[in-house]
Amino acid sequence: MNNLIYIIRWPREQHDTYNYGATISFDDSDRVSYASPMMPPGQALHTWHSATNYITQKTGPALPLLKQGVRYHIAAQFNESPAESVYVAIRFFDEDKLVVDEQFFNAEGGRFTYPFGAVRYDIALVNASHQSLTFDFLELAEQRVWGNFEFDYDSNGGLLSATPKQFDDVADSELVLTQKNFTTVSCNLNTQRPIFYLLLNQRTTNNRDKTDLKLKHAYQMVMEKIAHLTDGTPQPGKIHLSRQGTQPDYVMQEMQGLLNDSE
Known part of the structure; x- marks a missing residue:
């Protein structure tokens, strides 16, 4: 389902x-x-x-x-x-x-x-x-899905976060870089761990300086959100990075670099 x-x-x-x-x-x-x-x-x-x-x-x-x-x-x-x-x-x-x-x-x-x-x-x-x-x-979303998650959106960075209402505070989390040239984007929540969707578009990713700023802002927001969710747990779990849609390879590489530096 x-x-x-x-x-x-x-x-x-x-x-x-x-x-x-x-x-x-x-x-x-x-x-x-x-x-x-x-x-x-x-x-x-x-x-x-x-x-x-x-x-x-x-x-x-x-x-x-x-x-x-x-x-x-x-x-x-x-x-x-x-x-x-x-x-x-x-x-x-x-x-x-x-x-x-x-x-x-x-x-x-x-x-x-x-x-x-x-x-x-x-x-x-x-x-x-x-x-x-x-x-x-x-x-x-279907009500059964909406009712199982807490949603938050950072309008300055384009970061949508979905947190299961019940999850292990040392669980891993997911960060999805999504870029699709459609009016409607579907975000899959087949998970029992926190998931973050960074909404990108071609106008941003065609400009590397703007993309760098967006990635750094999103990274900071993700880290702050995880720290809040896990209440300062020393080892809150790994962040799994993936992408959805078409975007330049450097976008994934730069975000992975930021995540590696935090480990």
């Missing part, structure tokens, strides 16, 4: 983004700064789809397939001004493209069940009365 959490980013293509009078910018970590203060309430800032018509929409599906009758958890990493001025809406559609259910959440998110009879779904960031928004990503 796969234990996956999906990280859903805001794509740089603007096909499903409300851009009339909007200012939109992306930083090197794919964090989005968005502002459209004159946008009417109820309008979607951006919408992700689980099924698309490429001819008309010029883009492929951005959301994972979900299972009917299964309980899921969604959360969002964003900050809006003023507070509670952007919310997350999920709409579920049947074969006739009719809405069979609709759920609404704030950034903290919550649980929902994928309805029987639904064949596709959309997720949208919807305006209430925002002045500005800083968005990192959405998180989506």
Whole structure:
């Protein structure tokens, strides 16, 4: 059984983004700064789809397939001004493209069940009365997975940490360097030990100086997190390094060097 959490980013293509009078910018970590203060309430800032018509929409599906009758958890990493001025809406559609259910959440998110009879779904960031928004990503996982882990995200370094709610404080941990050129990245949590995902992109890894800084920051955050989790255990276990997706070889080599220096 796969234990996956999906990280859903805001794509740089603007096909499903409300851009009339909007200012939109992306930083090197794919964090989005968005502002459209004159946008009417109820309008979607951006919408992700689980099924698309490429001819008309010029883009492929951005959301994972979900299972009917299964309980899921969604959360969002964003900050809006003023507070509670952007919310997350999920709409579920049947074969006739009719809405069979609709759920609404704030950034903290919550649980929902994928309805029987639904064949596709959309997720949208919807305006209430925002002045500005800083968005990192959405998180989506089965509730059984979400309930077994504590999640934390360092937005400055792009480091997602998932800690089992029950684990041995001298257990090994995992660090995964992930770089995929997709809107949605799946992170595998088939483990009973702490796991860290460093989210990279081509714009960063094409610049070695920026990559060096990102790796050093991530390394420091991982070491601090492990020290906190193990409560200062002298030998908290080994950090196993791996990678997901395509990235330059030097990225793995430099992170492995940092880890070797700590042993």
